[in-house]
Amino acid sequence: MDGSELQRRLKEVGFYRGRIDGILGPLSVQAIAAFLLHGHVSAPQSWTKARRVLAAKQLVCRTEGIETGPIDGLMGPQTAYAFRVYAYRHTGGPSPFLPDRDSTPPNPEPATAPPLWPRQAQVDAVFGGMGVHQVRLHLPFPMQLSWDRTKPVTSFFVHEKVHDSARRCFERIADAYDAAARRETGIAIFGGCLNVRRMRGGSAWSMHSWGIAIDFDPERNGLNSNRANARLARADCLTFWKIWEDEGWVSLGRTRDFDWMHVQAARL
Numbered sequence: 001m002d003g004s005e006l007q008r009r010l011k012e013v014g015f016y017r018g019r020i021d022g023i024l025g026p027l028s029v030q031a032i033a034a035f036l037l038h039g040h041v042s043a044p045q046s047w048t049k050a051r052r053v054l055a056a057k058q059l060v061c062r063t064e065g066i067e068t069g070p071i072d073g074l075m076g077p078q079t080a081y082a083f084r085v086y087a088y089r090h091t092g093g094p095s096p097f098l099p100d101r102d103s104t105p106p107n108p109e110p111a112t113a114p115p116l117w118p119r120q121a122q123v124d125a126v127f128g129g130m131g132v133h134q135v136r137l138h139l140p141f142p143m144q145l146s147w148d149r150t151k152p153v154t155s156f157f158v159h160e161k162v163h164d165s166a167r168r169c170f171e172r173i174a175d176a177y178d179a180a181a182r183r184e185t186g187i188a189i190f191g192g193c194l195n196v197r198r199m200r201g202g203s204a205w206s207m208h209s210w211g212i213a214i215d216f217d218p219e220r221n222g223l224n225s226n227r228a229n230a231r232l233a234r235a236d237c238l239t240f241w242k243i244w245e246d247e248g249w250v251s252l253g254r255t256r257d258f259d260w261m262h263v264q265a266a267r268l
């Protein structure tokens with residue numbers, strides 16, 4: 001979103017009366033201040049002009065439902081993502097749901113070949129020790145913590161080797177399901193990822209111990225769930241599962257008809 005685009009948006013909502021020339025002079029600065037105030041964003045005196053401008057752009061994204069994270073005037077990964085979505089919608093930018101060519105090395109594998117994840121018995125050989133090599137996965141949309149719905153989850157730890165694949169999945173999920181659909185299906189309810197523990201009802205280590213399994217909406221997709229009663233077994237979740245399966249991830253629900261909350265980057 002460049003300066004002209006911001007001016008255009010500020011004009012639309014009645015805060016800017018100057019020319020659309022991309023030059024952020026006093027009229028624009030005034031409009032930005034009014035816009036932030038109107039959006040209940042407290043912009044401290046210490047913020048630079050550049051930071052206020054960025055905050056205004058974040059607020060523009062938020063007003064049209066693009067998840068941009070906190071309106072803080074800082075260019076974090078969530079904001080970068082929001083701006084890509086905005087550019088895609090409004091100014092003919094590339095799809096934000098594909099890897100960013102500038103920051104991601106070209107994938108030598110054709111897009112149709114999913115990563116081949118190890119079998120469960122070989123995960124320690126491939127992923128190393130339990131609970132290590134973890135990196136933060138930033139989500140393209142906020143999730144809610146299952147056991148405390150007031151807690152937004154904007155990122156969580158995953159194994160570094162599954163990070164890029166999981167990120168691609170979440171980006172495609174964001175594309176396929178809007179906020180209402182994510183709420184309805186429970187896709188936006190986070191039930192945990194990294195957790196060094198034994199499998200429930202077994203003695204082997206859970207795939208969660210390596211940060212290569214993710215649980216969604218555990219309340220409605222329990223360990224004893226099945227096709228008949230699991231929320232994630234319904235038809236409106238089929239795309240969700242196809243997205244994971246395109247990347248080689250395995251759903252215990254889809255393959256074994258239990259534990260419908262769970263998807264993992266390991267074969268059975």
Ligand SMILES: [Zn+2]
Nearest residue numbers: 213214215262
């Ligand atoms: Zn699980």
